[in-house]
Amino acid sequence: MTAVGFEMNKPVLAIEGLTVSFDGFKAVDNLNLYIDRNEVRVVIGPNGAGKTTVLDLICGKTRATSGSIQFDGQELTTMREYNIVRAGVGRKFQNPSIYENLTVFENLEMSYPAGRKVWGALFFKRNAQVIARVEEVAREIFLGDLLQQQADLLSHGQKQWLEIGMLLMQDPELLMLDEPVAGMSVNERAQTAELLKRISQGRSVLVIEHDMEFVKSIAHKVTVLHQGKVLAEGSMESVQSNPKVIEVYLGH
Amino acid sequence: MKALDKLLGGQQNLIGIALLALLILVVFPLTLDAFRLNMVGKYLTYAFVAVGLVLCWGYGGILSLGQGVFFGVGGYCMAMFLKLEASDPESTKIQSTPGIPDFMDWNQITELPWLWQPFHSFSFTLVAVIAVPVLLAFIIGMALFKRRVGDVYFSIVTQAIALILTVLIVGQQGLTGGVNGITDLKTLLGWDLRTDSAKLLLYFINAGLLFGCIFIGRFILASKLGRLLMAMRDKEERVRFSGYDVASFKIFVFCVAAAFSAIGGAMFALQVGFMSPSFVGIVPSIEMVIFAAVGGRMSLLGAVYGALLVNYGKTYFSESFPELWLYLMGGLFIAVVMYFPNGLAGLWDSHGRQALARLLRRQPPVQAVAPVVKPKTESKILETQP
Numbered sequence: 001m002t003a004v005g006f007e008m009n010k011p012v013l014a015i016e017g018l019t020v021s022f023d024g025f026k027a028v029d030n031l032n033l034y035i036d037r038n039e040v041r042v043v044i045g046p047n048g049a050g051k052t053t054v055l056d057l058i059c060g061k062t063r064a065t066s067g068s069i070q071f072d073g074q075e076l077t078t079m080r081e082y083n084i085v086r087a088g089v090g091r092k093f094q095n096p097s098i099y100e101n102l103t104v105f106e107n108l109e110m111s112y113p114a115g116r117k118v119w120g121a122l123f124f125k126r127n128a129q130v131i132a133r134v135e136e137v138a139r140e141i142f143l144g145d146l147l148q149q150q151a152d153l154l155s156h157g158q159k160q161w162l163e164i165g166m167l168l169m170q171d172p173e174l175l176m177l178d179e180p181v182a183g184m185s186v187n188e189r190a191q192t193a194e195l196l197k198r199i200s201q202g203r204s205v206l207v208i209e210h211d212m213e214f215v216k217s218i219a220h221k222v223t224v225l226h227q228g229k230v231l232a233e234g235s236m237e238s239v240q241s242n243p244k245v246i247e248v249y250l251g252h
Numbered sequence: 253m254k255a256l257d258k259l260l261g262g263q264q265n266l267i268g269i270a271l272l273a274l275l276i277l278v279v280f281p282l283t284l285d286a287f288r289l290n291m292v293g294k295y296l297t298y299a300f301v302a303v304g305l306v307l308c309w310g311y312g313g314i315l316s317l318g319q320g321v322f323f324g325v326g327g328y329c330m331a332m333f334l335k336l337e338a339s340d341p342e343s344t345k346i347q348s349t350p351g352i353p354d355f356m357d358w359n360q361i362t363e364l365p366w367l368w369q370p371f372h373s374f375s376f377t378l379v380a381v382i383a384v385p386v387l388l389a390f391i392i393g394m395a396l397f398k399r400r401v402g403d404v405y406f407s408i409v410t411q412a413i414a415l416i417l418t419v420l421i422v423g424q425q426g427l428t429g430g431v432n433g434i435t436d437l438k439t440l441l442g443w444d445l446r447t448d449s450a451k452l453l454l455y456f457i458n459a460g461l462l463f464g465c466i467f468i469g470r471f472i473l474a475s476k477l478g479r480l481l482m483a484m485r486d487k488e489e490r491v492r493f494s495g496y497d498v499a500s501f502k503i504f505v506f507c508v509a510a511a512f513s514a515i516g517g518a519m520f521a522l523q524v525g526f527m528s529p530s531f532v533g534i535v536p537s538i539e540m541v542i543f544a545a546v547g548g549r550m551s552l553l554g555a556v557y558g559a560l561l562v563n564y565g566k567t568y569f570s571e572s573f574p575e576l577w578l579y580l581m582g583g584l585f586i587a588v589v590m591y592f593p594n595g596l597a598g599l600w601d602s603h604g605r606q607a608l609a610r611l612l613r614r615q616p617p618v619q620a621v622a623p624v625v626k627p628k629t630e631s632k633i634l635e636t637q638p
Contacts, residue, residue: 059493085495097490099483106479111494115476118504124476163490170495 012037012204013058013174018067019228020057027053029228031067035174040196040205042215044239045225046248051208052094054225055176058206059091060084071174086116090172094179096159098166100152104143107151107162108134111169133169140199141165142191157188161195168199175199176206181214193217268553269466276459276556286448293455293523295563296462298323300516302543302555303465304509307472309541310549312505313485314402318410319513319540321417322385324532326514328421328428329384331527332368333377334437334445353434359426367427374441381518382511389510393503400499402488411534418533433528437521445522458519462556465512469552472508481505513540542585548597557596 011034018031028050035041043051056062058069060081069076076084085091099107112133115124138144141161146154151162160180167175180196181189189211196205196218209215215222215236222239224231232242239245280292301319308314341350347357352364370376392413396406421428429435437445444450472478484491484498492498521527530536539562547558562584570577592599 061489061493080497081492082495082497085493091493093489093493097487099479099487099490101482101486102479109476110479110483110491113495116495117497118477118500121477121480121501122472122475166490166494 011035012039012072013206014068014070015054015058016068016070018054018057018064018069020053020062020065026228028057028064031225031229033223033230035204035206037204038200038202040200040207040218040220041223042207042209042219042221043223043225044209044212044215045231049225050228051225052178053228055091055178055206055208058084058174058176059089082116085170085172086113088170088173089176090167090170090174091176092160092163092167092178092180094182096156096163098151098154098159098162100150102151103147104138104149104151104154104162105134105147108137108165108169111166113170137165137168140168141195157184157192160184161192164195164199172203174204174206178208179210180207181209181211189214265470265553269463272553272556273463276462277456281452281455286451289455290451290523291567292560293451293458294520295560296458296556297516297520297523298540298543298563299462299556299559300465300519301509301513301540302547302559303462303469303552304512305541305544306549306552306555307469307481307512308505308509309544310551311473311478311481311485312502313481314502314506315404315407315541316410316506316509316537317407317534317541318412318414318537319509320532320534320537321410321414322389322510322513323517323520323536323540324417324421324527324529325385325388325517326381327517327521327527327531328434329371329377329380329514330518330521331434331437332371333374334440334521335434336364336368336371337440338436338438353429354436355429355432355434356426361426365427382514385510385514385517386507389507390503393499393506397499397502397506411537414532414534414537418529421529421532429528431529433526433530434521435526435528437525440522445525451523454519454523458523461515461519465515466552466556468508469512472505473552477501477504539581542581542588544595545585545588546595548595548600550594551597554595554597554600561596 013033013035015031015033018028018033019026020028031050031054033054043054045051053062057064058071058076060076060079064077067077071084071087071089074087076087076089079087099110102110109126109130112130114130115121135144135147138147141164143149143154143158143161143165146158151159154162160183164177164180177196181192184192193214196207199205200218207215207218219236221234222236223233224239224242224245226248231248232239232245234242276292276296280289284292301323305316305319308316335353339351339353344350344352344354344357347354349357349362352361353368356364371380392410396402396409401409421433422431424430439445445454473481480491480496480501484496484501488498517527517531520531543559543562544555545558546562547556548554562581565584566577566581569580588595594601
C-alpha cells in the first residue's frame with residue numbers, strides 16, 4: 001500500500017474518454033468517470049444506458065474501442081481479466097453467479113487469493129488461516145451457520161450475499177456490484193444496505209441499482225448514465241431535482 | 253494416514269476400489285482362460301481413456317471426441333519401438349533392405365526415416381509414449397482454450413483432429429504402415445510378448461497402471477483444482493473473474509486425460525500385438541466417450557466398469573448379431589444420456605447402495621439414507637452452459 005499523502009487524493013479509478021461501439025452503436029460514448037478512495041458510488045440510468053457495459057469494460061469482459069481506464073496507476077483496458085482481478089478489482093454479476101454444486105464454504109474458499117495457478121491449486125492446503133478467513137467472511141454475509149449447505153439450496157437473497165462474500169474473500173480495493181438487491185425482500189434489502197456500509201470501509205464500491213430507496217441509503221454520490229454518457233452527477237438530492245434527469249429517467 | 257484417506261476418498265470409495273481390485277486382480281485371472289483374460293486386458297486399456305474422460309468431460313465439462321488420437325499416438329510410439337525390435341536384420345534378411353520394418357520395404361523405402369530413429373531406444377520410447385500425446389494435447393489446448401473455443405465447437409475440432417490424424421496415418425503408408433497399421437510385434441527387449449506368461453504379466457502391469465491413474469485422478473479431484481474444474485464447468489465467467497486463468501486449467505486437465513489415454517494405447521500395443529488407425533479415428537473416439545458415459549462420467553471407478561461392460565457387450569453382440577451392434581451402441585448412448593446421465597455409477601448411488609443396505613440388514617432403514625444421497629444424483633451436467 002502506497003496510499004500516502006497526495007496519492008490519497010488521486011481517484012482510485014479514473015475512466016477517461018471511454019468508448020465502446022457494437023457494430024456502430026456506441027453503448028458507452030466518450031465517458032469520463034472518477035471514483036475516489038473509500039467512496040460508494042451508485043450508477044443509475046434507464047435500461048440500455050450502458051451501466052452494465054461500463055462494469056464489463058472495467059473488469060475486462062468487454063474491450064474498449066478507445067479511451068482509458070486507470071486503476072491505481074495501472075491501465076486496465078489492455079490487461080487480462082484475471083490480472084485485473086489480481087490487481088484488486090472484484091465484480092459481482094447481475095444474476096447471482098455462484099457454484100451451485102459446491103457448499104457455501106467451498107464457494108468462498110474458491111475465491112481465497114492463493115492457489116490460483118495450476119500447480120498451486122493442485123497442492124493447495126486448506127489451513128487454519130483459510131478456514132478462519134472463510135468463517136469470518138461467512139459471518140459478515142449472514143451465512144455463518146450455513147457453511148456446509150450446498151449453494152443451490154440457498155434462497156435468492158442468500159445467493160446474492162454469497163457472491164458478495166466471494167468478492168470479499170479477494171479483499172478487493174474496488175468492489176463492483178451489479179444490482180445487488182434485485183429480487184430481495186424488504187428485510188434483505190435493509191440487511192444488504194447495512195452490509196454494504198460495513199464492507200465499504202477501506203475500499204471503493206461501485207454499484208448499479210434501480211431501487212431508489214436503496215440507492216438513497218448507501219450512495220455517497222450518484223452518477224446518472226444516459227445513452228452511454230454521463231447525464232448528471234452529484235448527491236442523490238441534486239440528481240433527483242435535475243430537470244434533465246427527471247426528463248429521461250425519473251419522470252417516466 | 254489422513255493423506256492416504258483423502259487419496260482413497262473416504263471409506264465408501266475405499267470399498268469401491270477394493271471391490272474393483274478384487275475383480276480385476278483376483279476374480280478375472282482365476283476364472284478366465286488366457287485368451288479371455290487377454291481380452292479383458294484389452295478392454296482395460298480403454299478404461300484408461302474413460303478415466304481420463306471422467307476428469308476432462310465429467311468434471312471439467314470438456315467433451316473431447318478425439319481421445320482416440322492420444323490413445324493412438326501413445327500406441328504408435330510403443331508399436332514403433334516393438335516393430336524396430338522385430339525388424340532386426342536377421343529376421344528381415346529376405347527384404348531388399350534388411351533391418352527396416354517390412355511395410356517400409358514393401359513401399360520401396362530403403363532407409364529408416366528420421367522419425368523412427370529415436371525409437372531404437374526403449375527409454376526414449378517410454379518418455380515419448382506420454383510426452384508426445386501430452387505435447388499434442390498442450391498445443392491443441394493452447395490453440396483452442398486460450399481463444400475461448402469451448403463446448404460443442406471444441407468437440408467438433410477434436411473430432412476433426414481425429415479424422416485428420418487417421419487420414420494422415422493411412423496416407424503415409426511407408427512411414428506408418430497405412431491402414432494395416434504396425435503389425436507382427438513380437439518381443440520387448442528380447443522378452444517374447446506372445447506367450448501366455450508374458451500376457452499374464454502384462455495384464456497385471458496394465459491393471460497396476462490403471463489403478464495408478466485412478467489414484468492420480470482421485471488426487472486431482474480431491475484437490476482445489478478438482479473443485480475448480482466443477483466450478484468452471486458450471487460458471488466459467490465467475491471463475492475467470494475470481495482471478496483464475498481458466499484456459500490454463502482446461503489445458504492441464506486435457507493434457508492429463510491425454511496422458512492417461514496414451515498409457516492405455518501403449519499397453520494396448522503391448523498386449524494385443526499391433527496398432528492401427530482403426531483405434532484413432534472418429535468412431536473409436538466416440539466409443540470411448542460412450543464407455544465413460546455408461547460407466548458414469550462423474551465416477552473414476554464407474555468409467556472402468558463402463559469400459560469393461562460395453563466392450564464385453566460389443567464382443568458378444570458383434571459375434572452374434574454383427575449388423576445390430578452399431579445400432580445397439582447408438583441406442584445405449586442415447587438411453588444413458590437421456591435417462592441415466594450419471595451412468596451406472598449414478599444408478600448405484602441412487603438405487604444400488606440402498607438395495608444393498610436393505611439386503612444386508614433385511615430391514616428398510618432407507619428413509620434415513622435417502623435424503624442424503626438424493627441431491628447427488630440430481631446432477632445438472634446435462635444442461636449445457638450457454
